[in-house]
Amino acid sequence: MAWTIDASHSHIGFSVRHMVVSTVRGQFNVVRGTLNLDETNPAASWVEAEADAASIDTHDANRDGHLRSADFFDVENYPKVTFKSTQVEGNEGDFKVTGDLTLHGVTKPVTFDVEYSGYVKDPYGLNRAGFSAQAKINRKDFGLTWGPLLETGGAVVSDEVKLNLEFEATQQPA
Helix, strand or coil, X not given: CEEEECHHHCEEEEEEEECCCEEEEEEECCEEEEEECCCCCHHHCEEEEEEEHHHEECCCHHHHHHHHCCCCCCCCCCCEEEXXXXXXXXXXXXXXXXXXXXXXXXXXXXXXXXEEEEEEECCCCCEEEEEEEEEEEEHHHHCCCCCCECCCCCECEEEXXXXXXXXXXEECCC
């Protein structure tokens, strides 16, 4: 079954430690994607999604501007963050979805732990499915290396970034 990610009911979020003592959370506000969901043969399922890097939002305009700059995402040269699955494993609603994440012009394999919430028919007659996904990446693996060290030895921005996705998808009419 072909599905389209419903951006207005989806969230592509991340969290990263700041100066060792706190966590900063953010999201990408412009997302889109498609997926094929085969409940009888999950290995035949796939997903392709992208976010506009310039839509990064951490609720701080100055920080968001810095994140868009060449120090981090360099959105002028790398306007998209993309994910294309290469393997889907699991059943009973819990899956591992492995694929190629492209960020800052670098592509690396990433595996998401995905919970499939099932699907329902909405009041307009469309089927809607829900998913939650989590993964961890090392930002430096993607060329995001900015970040001075603190005098105490910790980093201003940790290398580990947690990705947290919640998305709803709508089945496309045949």
